[in-house]
Amino acid sequence: MSFDRKIKIAPSILSADFANFGQEIQAIESQGADWVHVDVMDGHFVPNLTFGPQAVKAFRPHVKTVMDVHLMISPVDQYIDAYADAGADVLTAHIEAGPHIHRTLQAIRAAGMKAGVALNPGTPAEAVQHLLDLTDLICVMTVNPGFGGQKFIDMTGKVRQLRSMIGDRPVHIEIDGGVDPKTAPLVAEAGADVLVAGSAVFRGGSVAQPEVYGENIKAIRAAAEGSWT
Numbered sequence: 001m002s003f004d005r006k007i008k009i010a011p012s013i014l015s016a017d018f019a020n021f022g023q024e025i026q027a028i029e030s031q032g033a034d035w036v037h038v039d040v041m042d043g044h045f046v047p048n049l050t051f052g053p054q055a056v057k058a059f060r061p062h063v064k065t066v067m068d069v070h071l072m073i074s075p076v077d078q079y080i081d082a083y084a085d086a087g088a089d090v091l092t093a094h095i096e097a098g099p100h101i102h103r104t105l106q107a108i109r110a111a112g113m114k115a116g117v118a119l120n121p122g123t124p125a126e127a128v129q130h131l132l133d134l135t136d137l138i139c140v141m142t143v144n145p146g147f148g149g150q151k152f153i154d155m156t157g158k159v160r161q162l163r164s165m166i167g168d169r170p171v172h173i174e175i176d177g178g179v180d181p182k183t184a185p186l187v188a189e190a191g192a193d194v195l196v197a198g199s200a201v202f203r204g205g206s207v208a209q210p211e212v213y214g215e216n217i218k219a220i221r222a223a224a225e226g227s228w229t
């Protein structure tokens, strides 16, 4: 996986048909998804449950792009090797999942994955000041984590601040929550390059009508790229 700052659209399979993940992944990739975003929730760090490493491993053969695994779990460290074995390319842990995010990021890289750190809306940009050389991706949550389909919380100021703190380091800024063609230009202009979108990609489509996914992805990308003037 090489680094670039082009806009990447990462559909979240949280909004896919849970009985049909393999075909759903193939459908979004065939329709232009750059990455596949996988939301892991534990019913403890967040008030919802999704899937664990065994399910993520079953997704792997279907993902031909980048498997971007967003852990909303606490604790994290004892599961890192399981997600490496499951085939995650990027593994993101929340800074709020504590207690030792510095160690967690080191362990993710040591296990052979790109290391991401996620920030809840209430967590300031300064929280990652001393982690910038240990991280490959900063995920700025624009909803409180736990559910798809929530309303976008404007974190544009935080994104701008992070892009300036990052300087010329090869660190992605990912936006997660409520991204659609209206909100995408705000965060892209501020310096984000990975846009996660669940409901705005899957809305109106299905594996029988994958072209709807394609139109939705295209609309988000065009809106985001339009902001680069």
Ligand SMILES: O=C(CO)[C@H](O)[C@H](O)COP(=O)(O)O
Pocket: 012, 014, 015, 037, 039, 070, 072, 143, 144, 145, 146, 147, 148, 149, 150, 176, 177, 178, 179, 196, 197, 198, 199, 200
């Ligand atoms: O991490 C998440 C929720 O905690 C999801 O990735 C996110 O909510 C995407 O869904 P949507 O685009 O519908 O908001």
Ligand SMILES: [Fe+2]
Pocket: 012, 037, 038, 039, 070, 176, 196
């Ligand atoms: Fe997510």
